[in-house]
Structure formats: C-alpha cells, structure tokens
Amino acid sequence: MWSGWPKRKTWILAAVIAAVAAGAGGAVFMFSGLYNVGADVRHFRITEYIIRLTLHRSVAHHVQRDAPPALEAPGLKELGAKYFEFGCTPCHGSPERDAGPIASSMYPAPPSLHEALLEWTVNEQHWIVQHGLKFTGMPAWAGRDREREVWALVAFLQDIPGMTRNEYEAMLGRQSGADASGTNRVAFCAGCHGDEDTPPVSGLVPSLNGQPSPYLVRSLQDYAADKRQSGMMEPIAARLTPKDADRIARLYSGFEPIAPTADEFSxxxxxxxxxxxxxxxxxxxxxxxxxxxxxxxxxxxxxxxxxxxxxxxxxxxxxxxxxxxxxxxxxxxxxxxxxxxxxxxxxxxxxxxxxxxxxxxxxxxxxxxxxxxxx
Ligand code: HEC
Ligand code: HEC
Ligand code: HEC
Missing domain, CATH: 1.10.760.10 (Cytochrome c-like domain)
Structure with a gap:
C-alpha cells in the first residue's frame, strides 16, 4: 500500500532541485553578462507586462485609504501648476510642449500624463508623486515627510487629461507663448510668492514682503542644504547662486507687506x-x-x-x-x-x-x- 509521505518527500526534493537549478541558471546568466541593460533595448512584452503589474499591485497595496482633502481649495491647483511647470515638465512634458529627446530616451520613458493619469486613483497619484517609483527614474518628493504638500500637485493633475495649451497657460497666469522665466528672476518667485501688488498664489505659500533679508537668505540656504524640508522649495533654492539669493531676498525685504484680510475670522x-x-x-x-x-x-x-x-x-x-x-x-x-x-x-x-x-x-x-x- 502507498502511504502519503514518500510521495510528498519526492515532491519536495524535486522542488528543491528545480529551485537550485533555476537559481544556478539565473546566477550563470547574471555573471555571463549576456543580459543587455542598455536603455535603448526594450524588454520582452511579457517582462513589460509583469513589471507593470507588479508596479500597479505595489502602489495599490501601499496607498493610504483615507479620503483625499478638498482638492478644490482656492489656489491649490494653481500652486500645483506652478510647481509642475518647474519640476515635472522636464520629464513629462506639459499641455504646452513635449518633454524633449532626452526624457523620451529614458526607459521606461516618462509618459505624457494626458492618458497615464487615468490609470491611477487620486490617492495612488499622491503616493507615486510622494514616493517615486524604483528603477524607473520617477523621483520621490524632495521634502521628506511633507506629504500634505504633495496634494497641490495632485489637485492640478486632475485637470491635465484633456487640458489644452491655452488652459494651461491661463492657469500658469502667463501670456500665450511667453518664455518660461529663469529661476534666478524675481518674476519666477513672484509666480508663487506674489510681490508688492500681488498676493501669493495660495494660502500655503508665505508672502515674503517685508521679511528681514537675513531670515530669507538663511531659509534659502536651509532648503538648499536639505535642512528644511519642502519638495517645492528645496529644488528651487538649490539652483540659486548665493548672489541671486541675496539679491532677491533684499528686494522682497524692501517690499511693503501686503495687506491681509481682516474680516474672515471671528x-x-x-x-x-x-x-x-x-x-x-x-x-x-x-x-x-x-x-x-x-x-x-x-x-x-x-x-x-x-x-x-x-x-x-x-x-x-x-x-x-x-x-x-x-x-x-x-x-x-x-x-x-x-x-x-x-x-x-x-x-x-x-x-x-x-x-x-x-x-x-x-x-x-x-x-x-x-x-x-x-x-
Ligand atoms: C527625472 C524624470 C522625472 C521627473 C522629474 C518626474 N517624473 Fe514622473 N515619472 C517618470 C518616469 C520615468 C515614470 C515611470 C514610467 C513608467 O514606469 O512607465 C514616471 C511616472 C509618473 C507617474 C505614473 C504614471 C504611469 O502610469 O507610469 C505619475 C503620476 C508621475 N510620474 C507624476 C509626476 C509628477 C507630478 C512629477 C513632478 C512633481 C514628476 N512625475 C516628475 C519620470 C519623472
Ligand atoms: C512653485 C511655487 C514656488 C515658487 C516658484 C517659489 N516658491 Fe518659495 N515657497 C513656496 C512654498 C510652498 C513655500 C513654503 C514651504 C514650506 O512649507 O517650508 C515657500 C517658502 C519660501 C521661503 C521661506 C519663507 C518663510 O517665511 O519661511 C523662501 C525664503 C522662499 N520660498 C523663497 C523663494 C524664492 C527666492 C523663489 C524664487 C527663486 C521662490 N521661493 C520660488 C513656493 C514657491
Ligand atoms: C524664543 C523665541 C520664539 C518664540 C517665543 C516664538 N517663536 Fe516662532 N520662531 C522663532 C524662530 C527662531 C523661528 C525661525 C525658525 C526657523 O528658521 O526654522 C520662528 C518661526 C516661526 C514661524 C514660521 C514663520 C515662517 O515664515 O516660516 C511661525 C509660524 C512661528 N514662529 C509662530 C510662533 C508662534 C505662534 C509663537 C507663539 C506661540 C511663536 N512662534 C513663539 C522663535 C520664536
């Protein structure tokens, strides 16, 4: 009579041999160097499919379940748009222009977000922008633990599918065809912080008017040195030369503080x-x-x-x-x-x-x- 145990043992043995053989085969393949890691050679279809599925499953597993905050809050998506133009368009392009040849030669190439966003829920988009995606070139948010800050981007992303060039330019608040301002120009900072005549784009952006310039300069140094966390300001501050930081800080310091609202609070x-x-x-x-x-x-x-x-x-x-x-x-x-x-x-x-x-x-x-x- 057959009893169960020798059969089970045989299976286990076979499985162990198969696993060792697969491992050894994998090691030989890896050390042989035959695999082509060049970004100009695509994966097999099936490999692409498996990677994509893994990515979707992982994001769906890690995403937070809480309801998102009010994305329609005044100024929120405008703030997101301003940062998007600076920090995301170099890779993803925008409704205004394509990303260009360097980004599209990445593999995987950063997708144009017109369609790609439809695959993801709002919370998943937030997770991706905060944490980035390993092995793809999609970076994590530069401000560690500043997850609330990311919602401005997500608020703006909701409008991207179907957005026209004119609508995009209107949201950025600039004339059609106008050149993107250099980061060393006050006009660039004023897009978010406002200036003498204009209030900041959103209540989440501080007005800089009338602040002591030593405080402003030090804040910029702290962001650039990763000592003050903000996914928006760290990359911007890191690009400023000390001379530009000083010049812009002095200018803002001399601006009259913008008159705030008096009647909103009891x-x-x-x-x-x-x-x-x-x-x-x-x-x-x-x-x-x-x-x-x-x-x-x-x-x-x-x-x-x-x-x-x-x-x-x-x-x-x-x-x-x-x-x-x-x-x-x-x-x-x-x-x-x-x-x-x-x-x-x-x-x-x-x-x-x-x-x-x-x-x-x-x-x-x-x-x-x-x-x-x-x-
Ligand atoms: C250095 C280039 C780079 C920058 C900068 C970048 N991304 Fe990405 N992004 C990528 C790449 C590469 C992917 C992954 C593509 C893939 O896996 O198919 C990606 C994926 C995404 C996805 C998921 C789309 C999908 O279906 O794959 C979203 C959403 C996204 N990025 C949003 C953003 C936002 C918002 C910003 C700006 C805050 C940003 N990205 C900045 C390169 C970049
Ligand atoms: C995309 C919008 C955006 C742009 C453009 C921008 N900032 Fe900011 N800035 C912010 C936000 C948001 C904060 C608040 C960050 C935080 O919570 O720490 C901030 C904070 C600051 C602070 C700290 C102020 C304080 O009261 O502590 C300084 C200084 C500053 N920015 C200077 C600049 C300068 C100079 C430029 C132009 C070179 C600039 N910013 C461009 C959004 C922006
Ligand atoms: C002992 C001195 C001290 C006291 C008292 C103090 N603060 Fe501050 N506060 C500071 C310093 C120093 C900073 C700058 C911190 C930095 O650079 O990160 C600051 C920064 C801030 C900021 C950030 C402003 C900006 O532009 O980013 C806020 C908001 C603030 N304080 C609110 C308060 C409130 C509200 C109180 C009273 C409950 C208070 N502070 C009491 C020293 C103080």
Missing part, C-alpha cells in the same frame, strides 16, 4: 489669538510669541503679521510633528510652540493673519477683497 477667535501672542499660555509654559516675533527682535526671526492663517498653522503642525527641527532656529521654535493645541494654533494664526505687518492696523477693504479671491 473677533472672538482673534481675541483668543491675541492673548496667546501677547501673553503666552503660562499654564502650558508657552512664552508670548511677540517676545521673538515683533519687528525689533532678531533679523533671524520671521515676522508673522500678515502671513496667511493656512501657512502659519501648517508650519506649527510641522513643529508639532517633530519636523523643521534640523537647525538651531527650528529647535528654538519647536520649544516655543510645544504643547499648543490645534484650536490655539488656529486662533494665534488668525490673529497674525488679520494684522497688517507694520502696525497691527486692520487691513483696508480693497486689499481684503483681492486677497479673498486667492486664499
């Missing part, structure tokens, strides 16, 4: 914020913000009056999450804000956002309307 919230800013929260050991953030303090301390509420809250959240602490100044600020609750962050941010930067006067109505459009 007076009660602003009053809570004012108390924190001027008296701190002694029971939590939090010092008054004004001790360091009024205009007579160190030129290394940014002024807060006139920054948008969204930007201030986002930065406070970063400190609460243990980010922006790679410099001594960042660590000072982390200690100063440690223990602030979310509603306290919101209140103090509303207080500063409602102040005009020089005097604490409420903003005039005209400017308030202008800002109201873009926040």
């Amino acid at each position: 007076p009660k919230v602003i009053e809570v914020g004012r108390n924190i800013a001027e008296s701190g929260l002694p029971e939590k050991g939090i010092a008054p913000c004004s001790a360091c953030h009024n205009s007579r303090a160190s030129p290394q301390f940014p002024r807060l009056a006139g920054l948008s509420r969204n930007y201030i809250v986002e930065q406070l959240l970063l400190w609460a999450e243990g980010q922006r602490v790679q410099t001594g100044y960042g660590k000072i600020m982390q200690r100063a804000s440690s223990g602030l609750a979310l509603d306290e962050m919101n209140a103090v941010a509303a207080f500063y956002a409602a102040q005009s930067a020089d005097s604490g006067k409420p903003a005039d109505g005209k400017a308030a309307n202008r800002l109201g459009d873009v926040r």
Whole structure:
C-alpha cells in the first residue's frame, strides 16, 4: 500500500532541485553578462507586462485609504501648476510642449500624463508623486515627510487629461507663448510668492514682503542644504547662486507687506489669538510669541503679521510633528510652540493673519477683497 509521505518527500526534493537549478541558471546568466541593460533595448512584452503589474499591485497595496482633502481649495491647483511647470515638465512634458529627446530616451520613458493619469486613483497619484517609483527614474518628493504638500500637485493633475495649451497657460497666469522665466528672476518667485501688488498664489505659500533679508537668505540656504524640508522649495533654492539669493531676498525685504484680510475670522477667535501672542499660555509654559516675533527682535526671526492663517498653522503642525527641527532656529521654535493645541494654533494664526505687518492696523477693504479671491 502507498502511504502519503514518500510521495510528498519526492515532491519536495524535486522542488528543491528545480529551485537550485533555476537559481544556478539565473546566477550563470547574471555573471555571463549576456543580459543587455542598455536603455535603448526594450524588454520582452511579457517582462513589460509583469513589471507593470507588479508596479500597479505595489502602489495599490501601499496607498493610504483615507479620503483625499478638498482638492478644490482656492489656489491649490494653481500652486500645483506652478510647481509642475518647474519640476515635472522636464520629464513629462506639459499641455504646452513635449518633454524633449532626452526624457523620451529614458526607459521606461516618462509618459505624457494626458492618458497615464487615468490609470491611477487620486490617492495612488499622491503616493507615486510622494514616493517615486524604483528603477524607473520617477523621483520621490524632495521634502521628506511633507506629504500634505504633495496634494497641490495632485489637485492640478486632475485637470491635465484633456487640458489644452491655452488652459494651461491661463492657469500658469502667463501670456500665450511667453518664455518660461529663469529661476534666478524675481518674476519666477513672484509666480508663487506674489510681490508688492500681488498676493501669493495660495494660502500655503508665505508672502515674503517685508521679511528681514537675513531670515530669507538663511531659509534659502536651509532648503538648499536639505535642512528644511519642502519638495517645492528645496529644488528651487538649490539652483540659486548665493548672489541671486541675496539679491532677491533684499528686494522682497524692501517690499511693503501686503495687506491681509481682516474680516474672515471671528473677533472672538482673534481675541483668543491675541492673548496667546501677547501673553503666552503660562499654564502650558508657552512664552508670548511677540517676545521673538515683533519687528525689533532678531533679523533671524520671521515676522508673522500678515502671513496667511493656512501657512502659519501648517508650519506649527510641522513643529508639532517633530519636523523643521534640523537647525538651531527650528529647535528654538519647536520649544516655543510645544504643547499648543490645534484650536490655539488656529486662533494665534488668525490673529497674525488679520494684522497688517507694520502696525497691527486692520487691513483696508480693497486689499481684503483681492486677497479673498486667492486664499
Ligand atoms: C527625472 C524624470 C522625472 C521627473 C522629474 C518626474 N517624473 Fe514622473 N515619472 C517618470 C518616469 C520615468 C515614470 C515611470 C514610467 C513608467 O514606469 O512607465 C514616471 C511616472 C509618473 C507617474 C505614473 C504614471 C504611469 O502610469 O507610469 C505619475 C503620476 C508621475 N510620474 C507624476 C509626476 C509628477 C507630478 C512629477 C513632478 C512633481 C514628476 N512625475 C516628475 C519620470 C519623472
Ligand atoms: C512653485 C511655487 C514656488 C515658487 C516658484 C517659489 N516658491 Fe518659495 N515657497 C513656496 C512654498 C510652498 C513655500 C513654503 C514651504 C514650506 O512649507 O517650508 C515657500 C517658502 C519660501 C521661503 C521661506 C519663507 C518663510 O517665511 O519661511 C523662501 C525664503 C522662499 N520660498 C523663497 C523663494 C524664492 C527666492 C523663489 C524664487 C527663486 C521662490 N521661493 C520660488 C513656493 C514657491
Ligand atoms: C524664543 C523665541 C520664539 C518664540 C517665543 C516664538 N517663536 Fe516662532 N520662531 C522663532 C524662530 C527662531 C523661528 C525661525 C525658525 C526657523 O528658521 O526654522 C520662528 C518661526 C516661526 C514661524 C514660521 C514663520 C515662517 O515664515 O516660516 C511661525 C509660524 C512661528 N514662529 C509662530 C510662533 C508662534 C505662534 C509663537 C507663539 C506661540 C511663536 N512662534 C513663539 C522663535 C520664536
């Protein structure tokens, strides 16, 4: 009579021999150098299929399941478009122009996103832009752990399928056919940060007007040296020469602070914020913000009056999450804000956002309307 065990043992033995043979065959193939790694020779169809399937399965497995944030927030996709033009078009092209011969000679070539995006859900797009794709040349987001920052790009990506050249140029806010501005030009920075007359493109971008120029220069150095994380500003700052950084910082420093909105926040919230800013929260050991953030303090301390509420809250959240602490100044600020609750962050941010930067006067109505459009 046959019993089960010798049969099973035979199978196991056969499987082990097959695995060893396959491994040995693979090793011989690998060491022989016969495989052509040149990017100008395509994989077999079946290999391409397997790679693509692996890629899709991996992204679907790792992606976060939470519902995405509101992608229609004012200014969000415009901010995404501005960064896209700088950071993504060299490889993916844009509705305005093809990527060019170098990118299209990569293998796999970065696809034109007109169609490629339709394959991926919104969360998957976010995952790909944040983490990049191994072995393809698709880079990870340069700002480590700045996953919220990536949503601006994803907001813009939603509009790409079907977008015309004119629509793209309108979103970038430039004349048809206009040349892309060099990164050393103030006009390039102003596209996101605004200038004397224009507010920033989104509440997530700080206005630089009237900031002490030593603070601006150091911030640019911190981004370029990977000591302050932002996937948008690190690559931009890394391209500036010290001379250009200095020149642009001085220029912005001399600009009149742009008048912020006064009417968006309830007076009660602003009053809570004012108390924190001027008296701190002694029971939590939090010092008054004004001790360091009024205009007579160190030129290394940014002024807060006139920054948008969204930007201030986002930065406070970063400190609460243990980010922006790679410099001594960042660590000072982390200690100063440690223990602030979310509603306290919101209140103090509303207080500063409602102040005009020089005097604490409420903003005039005209400017308030202008800002109201873009926040
Ligand atoms: C250095 C070149 C390069 C840059 C810069 C780049 N990508 Fe990619 N991207 C690629 C390559 C290569 C792939 C993978 C193509 C493949 O696997 O078929 C890819 C894939 C993608 C995909 C998945 C599409 C698909 O179906 O393969 C998305 C979405 C994407 N990139 C978005 C972006 C965005 C947004 C930016 C700017 C923040 C960006 N990429 C910057 C090279 C680049
Ligand atoms: C694509 C949009 C974009 C462009 C273009 C851009 N920035 Fe920025 N910038 C941002 C965002 C977003 C932040 C906030 C990043 C963060 O959270 O750390 C920022 C932050 C900064 C800061 C820090 C300010 C502060 O209050 O801490 C400086 C300085 C700065 N940018 C300078 C520049 C200069 C100079 C240029 C032009 C060479 C430029 N930026 C171009 C989006 C942009
Ligand atoms: C002991 C001094 C000190 C106190 C007190 C202080 N800060 Fe700061 N703050 C700093 C320094 C220094 C920086 C610059 C950090 C850097 O360069 O990364 C900063 C930066 C910031 C920024 C970033 C601004 C920008 O443009 O990126 C915000 C927002 C901020 N502080 C809010 C507050 C609030 C709100 C309080 C009160 C609860 C407060 N700070 C109290 C020293 C202080």
